[in-house]
Amino acid sequence: MNRSPVTFRERLVHIRVPLCMACGFAMLAIPACVSVDARPDFKQTEQRILERLEAQEVYDPTGDAAVQQKVEALLADGLTLEESVQVALLNNRYFQSLFQTIGASRADVVQSGLWTNPSLMIGTRLIEGGGRGELTFGFAQQLVDLWQIPVKKKIAEAKLEQTVLAVLNEAVRIAATTQSLYYDCLWRVRLNVIANDNLALAQQSLHLAQVRLDAGETSPLDAGLVRSQVLQAENDALLAARNLENARIALAQNLGVVRWDDGWQLADAFADDRYMVAPDEDLIATASANRFDIQIADAQVEAAAQDVDLQLMKVFPSLIVGVVGERTEQRALPDRKILADTARASIAAGRLTAPTIQSKGQRDVMRNQIIDALFGTTVQLTLPLWDQNQAQIAKANFVYEQLLKEREYLFDTVTADIRQASNNARTAQKQFALFESKILPQAQENIQTAQRRYENGEESVLILIEAQDAMFVQKRQSADALRSMLVTRASLTRACGGKLPDASMSGAADSNSEMKVTATN
Template sequence: MKTNLFHRLAILASLGAIAGCASPQASFEKVQNTIAGRTGQRVEWLRGGPEDAEVSRAVQTLLHHELTANSAAQIALLNNRALEANFEEIGISQADLVEAGLLSNPTFAASWRFPDRSPSGTNAEYSIAQDFLQLLVLPLRKRIAAAQLAQTETRIADEVLKLVTEVKTVFYALQAREQLLGRLKVVTETSEAAAEFTKRLHDAGNASDLDLANQQGSYQQSRFDIAQTTLQVRSDRERLNRLLGLWGENTDWKITDHLPEIPAHEVSLQHLESRAIAQRLDLAAARIQVDLIGRALALRTKTRYLPASVQIGVDTEREPDHQNVTGPTLNLELPIFNQGQGEIARLTAQYRQAQRQLEALAIDIRSEVRQARDQLIAGRDLTSYIGKQLLPTQQQALNLTLQQYNSMLKGAYDLLLAKQNEVAAERSYIEAWRDYWIARAELERAVGGNLSGKIFIDRSKP
């Protein structure tokens, strides 16, 4: 009988070794396909393999060209270390899935009792037991772990889309400021020439002290505007460096000179709310969360009166007279005092909480879509109005004022005011232009992908 016991031990140990051979294999294909379908961008998970060198070369290739919003976003998806850290959550969830498919190890116990007088032999007892209740819940545990993995992948993909939006927003802000900075430098050169010319007139007695002070003040103000805008440009560049994961000599990148032209025809802005509800990844993750808690609550409610554990095993005892006594053992944890009342109450509250959070998120998503859509429309309208009406009018006013100033029909103050109005209109034009592209990026984020074409529905099933 003792031999049979150790034979059983060997079989169980072999089964445990086979189960332990399973290891979490990080499957990143779903996230890659999701991001490629919604953004057209490539995303990679750096895990110390030979592929990492290829990713590094791809980043360097992009940095050697003038960056656009899309190429900057691509660099971030390949090189942002915080994003790479988030990807490891997928590996953790995969490990949890493997763990959920494994049985707990059997329990082996042994005791030796020695007699206090002769003649007698040592009393030895051996037992092995396994919790077989786990066999019943093992399939459900695996399904729950698989759903948690799907939720993690969905949530991480949503984080990727957020990063794309953030990169584009900062990029457009930087691009607009550099565009404005170029215009301010031209204004400063003009103001400097005007100040020097007015000083010569003043020295010759043909310009008043007020005229000279106004021109010099205009020049100093333009220099201040350049210094302030330059500081903002540097700040935006550093924000972008952080998002792109760049440091050292890799921070010496260039961007295209001007914001992209606004499309002549806008994409359809119909049914955007429905598109967002269908394809927003954070909403899909929230749905999975509700389903997971609901399943856990249903399982705990149905099993509240069942034993918490059922251990079945074999025990063998060798008597002092060398007789072996062997038989099965059964250990039950009876739900007499604790029937899971607290756990059921907690799961019930968590289930209601998850439902309310899902509803709140859906309401917020609809509002975000409407807000981003309105900002996109306003950005287009403002850019068109300023570019076709306000800016040409201010430029014409400046030219006419300059002509009358040269004819001594207008004073230096009038010319200065016309210049300020023209610069303000140009600044407003660039800002409206920038706001359009930022609103477009925000709207793409709000709907969970492209604004037109195929609707991507997350079909992750718990």
């Protein structure tokens, strides 16, 4: 039998399913074009660090290959305090790793703006006895994204800001830590010099005792006591050299050059930098405006508030709309037996008669009456009968209130940090001024007097040894006071968020003028 030409309607029926599937896959492919570009976030973070710390350059994840060359240039001609901070901001491995958290948070922001992937369903059922099977398909999309995505995006952006602020806060911490370690190295250099000076002084006293012993003016016991002092001074010098090396290793680790050749040198002197401490009120105001951990707390509170709104929206957690279609099954028609049909028609007519044959028009009418496919829409809504999300709403509110209290506690902590750091700084300045102006000159005078009187035989060697020990201890204490003064300034700078207020512009009295004394060796 010749088949009749395929009509347009029949063509449409055959291509409907592939067409719907193609459209569905095209819609699924649209979100795949979304990319994550964190470079603007990196640049913004770098700029904020440079502005806060007044640095020249900071680590850039996109320019990682040039870091070593820049660090080598900074180390070439001696390392100043500012250059050490610069190296740490470029080469500290932990600080470098934090930039990747910014990229991860940016990816979360991108993800928060994406719709839930739609669902595509295709099914088929075969019929017994042969024929065309049933084919069903559906395409559904979640609609709660319409009102949840804006809130999710605000939460993700608040968390991105938290991540950026955490990197900024770490930059301030690394800068302050680098300054403290740099001061520690200078302090250890000073202690090493003091220990060697003490050794030289002890050897001078031993020579004096030996001269008097040879002249019969003193006993071997006196010479032995002085010799013991020399041995103790040698031990102190060894300990000072060891501690200096350990301090350099700690600084090198913070700078990220601990595996490099240890050929770099410190360029700055261990001296009073003559700074004034602003009043506590100005310091606290500066910290409140500048500290990144306070800004992190603000971002956390904002994210928690948005999460409360999101949980309220999740009372109806799911609303899905879609389209469905079905191509109905059709049983196969049996083959027509012309001879049997002719026999039946002839018997019925009483003579030879051709069987009844439908015209093309009749066949088309019957074909049009067949239900070939079904199309429609669906709506699926999750009803909040047993779970109205009240527990999660309550939890979000509790977290929000907790963060508010933690933020208030942070203000208390900042105030305490500022007051302790400023008190330590002022006390260290007074101590250093006292040592430089009174204690060390008096100790120097005492040892000169003891040497002169011992040489003249007016005092025993014990007085000389005691004067030398006192001089050694007081020089160490003076160096400790200077270190404390410098380190507390770094701590105060960190407590204020990386930048100190101008004490000369705050109306504070110049109460520290008597402390502006340059340290001597």
